[in-house]
Amino acid sequence: MTDHNSNPVFHVRPGGALSGRFRVPGDKSMSHRAVMLGALAEGDTRVEGFLEGADALATLATFRQLGVRIEGPRHGALRIRGVGLHGLSAADGPLDLGNSGTSMRLLAGLLAGQSFDSTLTGDDSLRRRPMGRVTDPLADMGAAIETAPGGTAPLLVRGGRPLQGITYQMPVASAQVKSALLLAGLYAEGETWVHEPAPTRDHTERMLTGFGYPVRRDGAWSGVTGGGRLQACDIDVPADISSAAFFLVGASIAEGSDLVLEHVGVNPTRTGVLDILDLMGADIELRHPREVGGEPVADVHVRARPLHGITIPERLVPLAIDEFPAIFIAAACANGTTVLTGAEELRVKESDRIAVMADGLTALGIQVEPRADGIVIHGGTLTGGTVDSHGDHRIAMAFAMAALRSSDTVTIRDCRNVDTSFPGFADLSREAGLGLDVEHHAPEAP
Ligand code: S3P
Numbered sequence: 352m353t354d355h356n357s358n359p360v361f362h363v364r365p366g367g368a369l370s371g372r373f374r375v376p377g378d379k380s381m382s383h384r385a386v387m388l389g390a391l392a393e394g395d396t397r398v399e400g401f402l403e404g405a406d407a408l409a410t411l412a413t414f415r416q417l418g419v420r421i422e423g424p425r426h427g428a429l430r431i432r433g434v435g436l437h438g439l440s441a442a443d444g445p446l447d448l449g450n451s452g453t454s455m456r457l458l459a460g461l462l463a464g465q466s467f468d469s470t471l472t473g474d475d476s477l478r479r480r481p482m483g484r485v486t487d488p489l490a491d492m493g494a495a496i497e498t499a500p501g502g503t504a505p506l507l508v509r510g511g512r513p514l515q516g517i518t519y520q521m522p523v524a525s526a527q528v529k530s531a532l533l534l535a536g537l538y539a540e541g542e543t544w545v546h547e548p549a550p551t552r553d554h555t556e557r558m559l560t561g562f563g564y565p566v567r568r569d570g571a572w573s574g575v576t577g578g579g580r581l582q583a584c585d586i587d588v589p590a591d592i593s594s595a596a597f598f599l600v601g602a603s604i605a606e607g608s609d610l611v612l613e614h615v616g617v618n619p620t621r622t623g624v625l626d627i628l629d630l631m632g633a634d635i636e637l638r639h640p641r642e643v644g645g646e647p648v649a650d651v652h653v654r655a656r657p658l659h660g661i662t663i664p665e666r667l668v669p670l671a672i673d674e675f676p677a678i679f680i681a682a683a684c685a686n687g688t689t690v691l692t693g694a695e696e697l698r699v700k701e702s703d704r705i706a707v708m709a710d711g712l713t714a715l716g717i718q719v720e721p722r723a724d725g726i727v728i729h730g731g732t733l734t735g736g737t738v739d740s741h742g743d744h745r746i747a748m749a750f751a752m753a754a755l756r757s758s759d760t761v762t763i764r765d766c767r768n769v770d771t772s773f774p775g776f777a778d779l780s781r782e783a784g785l786g787l788d789v790e791h792h793a794p795e796a797p
Pocket of ligand 1: 453696
């Protein structure tokens with residue numbers, strides 16, 4: 352049982368190798384969307400493989416507050432008693448989304464179409480993240496959303512405003528913005544079309560289709576027409592490639608490693624990490640590719656192999672956007688230099704991932720040159736040392752894998768948020784061969 356009152360520190364012993372065959376937890380993006388669309392559907396939706404991590408659980412708790420009956424989760428299984436597009440009711444207080452940007456941004460769109468007001472808030476990290484990227488185009492649709500100064504949360508989403516479909520070209524490639532607008536579009540009069548400057552994850556489009564809601568796709572455009580209905584369906588959430596990424600990197604860099612990760616979602620809008628590791632020389636093979644509920648899935652076999660530095664093609668950046676902390680560890684262990692550009696979005700994730708990774712890599716003896724939109728990493732020898740994850744789950748897990756190649760213990764502070772996306776990370780990585788000990792710390796006084 353997780354102790355929610357502690358802020359764990361990871362101590363990871365140097366060396367070792369990863370082996371075995373296992374399934375990492377369910378996909379976070381799909382888990383959020385399964386709850387949202389299941390709640391808005393007519394009938395009962397059954398979900399398997401739901402991620403029981405804090406972010407997806409925040410979405411689940413929100414829909415309970417909005418009057419939806421949800422049974423579970425029990426071993427990743429949920430039964431959502433859908434209330435239909437117009438069946439939600441006002442919550443009795445603010446909706447606290449914790450650390451979850453996906454919950455907040457998608458809900459801003461979905462709640463803009465309701466007849467009642469809602470307040471969305473979250474933790475310190477989430478209350479620093481930019482929300483204007485969703486509230487501005489939603490305002491163009493007729494939504495009324497009040498933000499804190501600077502366009503951040505808390506958001507007060509006014510209900511009872513008629514929405515109009517819009518045609519919107521996103522200035523940044525963001526699946527959260529696209530999804531927020533498509534969800535608002537379900538409630539809008541006429542058509543809502545969203546253009547993405549580069550491909551981003553398309554789980555919303557695929558899942559809406561699975562719920563029987565027509566989504567039109569035309570090149571970089573996705574569109575919906577308001578006023579339709581969602582029909583309940585069964586959803587099998589595959590393992591999250593973003594969680595698998597830590598093991599893909601760990602097994603690639605640790606000599607003697609040989610791992611199979613089962614039932615991983617390999618939607619082509621998510622597989623940038625496979626392409627980048629492949630360009631770096633990794634030995635990764637997709638076995639038994641199949642399609643499950645409209646999403647491509649495969650078992651992923653990875654074996655250690657020396658990596659070399661590359662210039663990361665910018666077109667792969669949105670397709671690997673959450674995997675850069677892990678990719679930076681691969682780059683630190685590679686021969687030669689890795690150059691990342693076109694990735695300014697990393698500065699507004701759960702932490703400033705360029706700055707926080709640069710500090711951590713430097714603390715472990717790696718030479719880096721952070722830039723406004725990316726970083727240059729010179730592969731080298733990792734010493735041990737102490738790094739601060741700044742409460743960023745993916746940074747904590749990435750540095751845990753770095754110890755496989757360090758000369759001394761790697762200590763990672765502020766690991767409380769690992770549970771947001773990867774409950775059980777410490778146990779699973781220990782079983783796979785990582786020398787990880789968790790020290791529990793009392794929280795700091797406010
Ligand atoms: C997500 C989209 C991405 C990603 C996030 C999950 C989603 O964010 O980083 O972890 O589920 O739509 P952006 O849309 O801000 O790129």
